[in-house]
Amino acid sequence: MTAQEVRLCGLLLQEHFGEVVERIGTHLLRGGAQNLRTIANETNTPLDLVKKSLCVLVQHGACEFGSGRRGPGSPVEYRASCERVLRVLRYPRYIYTAKTLYGDTGELIVEEVLQRGHMTMSNTVKTVADRLTHNMEEGRSMEYSEVVSAFSKLVETHFLQRCPPVAEMGTAATSTNPATPGTPAASASTAPPTAESNPDCYKLPHVTLIGRGKRRRSSDDSEEQRGGKKAKMDSESCGDEGIYWQVNFERFHQHFRDQAIISAVASKLDQTSSEIVRTMLRMSEVTTTQTAAYTQPLSANEIFRSLPPNYSISRPILDQYLSLLVDDPMEFVGKSGDSGGGMFGSRSARIFRLLLRKRHLEQKQVEDFAMIPAKEAKDMLYTLLSENLVQLQEIPKTPDHAPSRTFYLYTVNQLPTARLLLQHCYKTVANLIERRLFETKENKRLLEKSQRIEAILASLQASGAEPEQLTEVEEMITAPERQQLEALRHHINKLDSTENQVDETVFLLESYIFSTKTK
Amino acid sequence: MAGRGRGRGRGQMTFNLEDLGIGRGDSLPPTTFKPSPLFPPMPVQPVPLQTGEEVEYMLALKQELRAANKTLPFYIRRAAPKRDVDRYSDKYQSGEPKDSAIEWSPDWSRLPKELCIKVRKPLAKRHPPQVKQPKKPLVGKEEILTKLETLEKKEEAVNSEEEEDGEKKKTNEEEEQAEEEEFEEDFEEDTDYIMSYFDNGEEFGGDSDDNIDEATY
Numbered sequence: 074m075t076a077q078e079v080r081l082c083g084l085l086l087q088e089h090f091g092e093v094v095e096r097i098g099t100h101l102l103r104g105g106a107q108n109l110r111t112i113a114n115e116t117n118t119p120l121d122l123v124k125k126s127l128c129v130l131v132q133h134g135a136c137e138f139g140s141g142r143r144g145p146g147s148p149v150e151y152r153a154s155c156e157r158v159l160r161v162l163r164y165p166r167y168i169y170t171a172k173t174l175y176g177d178t179g180e181l182i183v184e185e186v187l188q189r190g191h192m193t194m195s196n197t198v199k200t201v202a203d204r205l206t207h208n209m210e211e212g213r214s215m216e217y218s219e220v221v222s223a224f225s226k227l228v229e230t231h232f233l234q235r236c237p238p239v240a241e242m243g244t245a246a247t248s249t250n251p252a253t254p255g256t257p258a259a260s261a262s263t264a265p266p267t268a269e270s271n272p273d274c275y276k277l278p279h280v281t282l283i284g285r286g287k288r289r290r291s292s293d294d295s296e297e298q299r300g301g302k303k304a305k306m307d308s309e310s311c312g313d314e315g316i317y318w319q320v321n322f323e324r325f326h327q328h329f330r331d332q333a334i335i336s337a338v339a340s341k342l343d344q345t346s347s348e349i350v351r352t353m354l355r356m357s358e359v360t361t362t363q364t365a366a367y368t369q370p371l372s373a374n375e376i377f378r379s380l381p382p383n384y385s386i387s388r389p390i391l392d393q394y395l396s397l398l399v400d401d402p403m404e405f406v407g408k409s410g411d412s413g414g415g416m417f418g419s420r421s422a423r424i425f426r427l428l429l430r431k432r433h434l435e436q437k438q439v440e441d442f443a444m445i446p447a448k449e450a451k452d453m454l455y456t457l458l459s460e461n462l463v464q465l466q467e468i469p470k471t472p473d474h475a476p477s478r479t480f481y482l483y484t485v486n487q488l489p490t491a492r493l494l495l496q497h498c499y500k501t502v503a504n505l506i507e508r509r510l511f512e513t514k515e516n517k518r519l520l521e522k523s524q525r526i527e528a529i530l531a532s533l534q535a536s537g538a539e540p541e542q543l544t545e546v547e548e549m550i551t552a553p554e555r556q557q558l559e560a561l562r563h564h565i566n567k568l569d570s571t572e573n574q575v576d577e578t579v580f581l582l583e584s585y586i587f588s589t590k591t592k
Numbered sequence: 593m594a595g596r597g598r599g600r601g602r603g604q605m606t607f608n609l610e611d612l613g614i615g616r617g618d619s620l621p622p623t624t625f626k627p628s629p630l631f632p633p634m635p636v637q638p639v640p641l642q643t644g645e646e647v648e649y650m651l652a653l654k655q656e657l658r659a660a661n662k663t664l665p666f667y668i669r670r671a672a673p674k675r676d677v678d679r680y681s682d683k684y685q686s687g688e689p690k691d692s693a694i695e696w697s698p699d700w701s702r703l704p705k706e707l708c709i710k711v712r713k714p715l716a717k718r719h720p721p722q723v724k725q726p727k728k729p730l731v732g733k734e735e736i737l738t739k740l741e742t743l744e745k746k747e748e749a750v751n752s753e754e755e756e757d758g759e760k761k762k763t764n765e766e767e768e769q770a771e772e773e774e775f776e777e778d779f780e781e782d783t784d785y786i787m788s789y790f791d792n793g794e795e796f797g798g799d800s801d802d803n804i805d806e807a808t809y
Contacts, residue, residue: 125709131707570647
């Protein structure tokens, strides 16, 4: 948990759950596992607020609890997970992926589950059906069965999974899900149970949900608004109480990774070879675990049979492509070189890539291979060195390490460099968020005014006012103010968009570090 | 002896500068005297942002999520600090939550027992008791006395409720809340005045009929 990560987590928690949760969350992240009293005392927050914040954090999977260090009798300890909080940055990407794969229904299901942490299937289906019905034309409504089918597709492809059962502390009673194997009491002391350890992780409950989405009437609006976003407590329970579903982030990451590989192959070789790689990856989706370094070996026959029919690739051509792919020194996720290009220019990027490939080079060799004049090469190398992207390795010729008789070689250590770049990325995103908050705060008065005017306009239009009244209200915002608002919106959009794109780099670097360090 | 070499050329070092690439006669970059500027001019412009439908959609999603989060019950606001004087508008403008209840009901079986707080009931339940309002002024004397006694007991019950831990069972709370809601119209804010006195406009109109003959000043 580096300082940059904690800072970014704090900003994300503040945006999504408010200041109180942010204070508690950062305290837990910095301090490790603590119990309730300690948290309340050290953060000077009233006990009730602490309890509420912990409920929120546990609901969203950002915090786990377990029995204390001194054995089952000691108070419950809470641990926050930095990684889970950082996932919040990637929510739009998950929702968009669900939309491309499973349409609007899938998108709304994933969005609901992400916003609420975890939900039961019946709750999700009802809420999503209501939302879809609201967006449809009058007279049509959404059948529950359609939503249920989208939900089951998501579960079959492992994008949604059941929440791991909660281990009881100290007692031998079974947890809510009776299908848990093993003893819950033992698992509480060793490690919190993961979702994967439950064999029923991807099994749908036997629940029949029949009905249609309800359309919101305008008269019910005030009550609906208060109860609309909160989980509706229907009087009848649907038989799947206690079975909660959460989004399986690892599966989404696998999908992103596959996409990145396919596009890398497409840009390096050509479209056909990327199709071949896509087929290979799709075939090994279910056979490979998520953290494997290589997919299961597939024979050329199998690949040939599974190729999409509109690509008329004959057998010998397929063999040629396969041999090409094998010979190519593909660096799947080794993209730590790209940010070098952005900050230091494309020539520094050339030097960097050269060093990556050739491992160790002397000053003179760098100049020759990169075809860059000596002075510039020197400058760039020193800049890279000062930023710690490149390291200097001494190889002495004589035992006394005399400097005039020592080789000085430039080299790149990939893993530490990747970690360094990842920390830079976290710092970048945190800075972006802070800048956005600053811009919003500066123009708070203007934003409030424009919101009020929009509200007035909307109510006037709803009650059927004349155009003169509307123009009069619109003129309450002067032209320079309008310009200022436009500029502000433009800036905020840019900052938001940048956050999303930096997060893509973060994902690549995180996957790279994770896959490299487990070797 | 120590001064030898100082000021002449660049100074002596233990290693050969040529190996590092700084040849003879090359000038080093100038020394700096102040901290680097806050926004230094960048020699290389950053890579421009991606644009496109996908990017726009994700941007819209992100902003929607941010706005939606503020309305969800997971967004916890600090209780409003007590102002120096109780103001009249406090009764009608209670925007922030005053008590420590939680606005959504999590599955308590998945959380440790110590986190259990009572759940705030949604405001919809307030509507039925208000229907009984017009009948209240017609209540007889004995009933007023019994009501006073129950109000006294209510006061004691509320005081003891404030002192308890958050571990009270839900069923008890539901009973008490139902009782509270019944008497809430009369009992708000510890005033001696019955709330219906202010809310019901009919009585006001009826009283003024008696005073027509008197001169108004």
